[in-house]
Amino acid sequence: MLEGLGWKEYFHRIRIGPGKAVGFGMIDGKPVFILPGGPSSNLMGFLQIALPGLLALAGHANPHLPRINPRLAADLEGRERDWTDFFFGRLEEEEGFPVFHPLKGSSRLRVISEAEAIASIPEGKEYLLKGSVISVQLLK
Secondary structure (H helix, E strand, O other): OOHHHOOEEEEEOOOEEOOOOOEEEEEOOEEEEEOOOOHHHHHHHHHHHHHHHHHHHOOOOOOOOOEEOOEEOOOEEOOOOOOEEEEEEEEEEEOOEEEEEEOOOOOHHHHHHHOOEEEEEOOOOOEEOOOOEOOEEEOO
């Protein structure tokens, strides 16, 4: 459908999870972002690709979500070593230091609604160890 409208694809399907089906292109000189279908994939594609892209296009000097460096409350294990894996979590202060608690559960919508931050395991790494100081993106 997009090709029929004169779509010029810059990328589609990248190595992030959730959100791998995100894409970007132009139609008649206007930016078009493609977001994946599932709630967590859609949100992650928006937060990691579309929102920074839109803010950059609007001229913002720092188009990314704010970051802090908390300690990790539990080991994080990635699903794909060749991808960047993202994890929703909540933040607590323990002994005067922020701590990131990964959220897991049977309901992805509940996890999203309770999330305060996003941690990631970068491409090429398999896991992050409990107690590590990591960089997380703030949602609230």
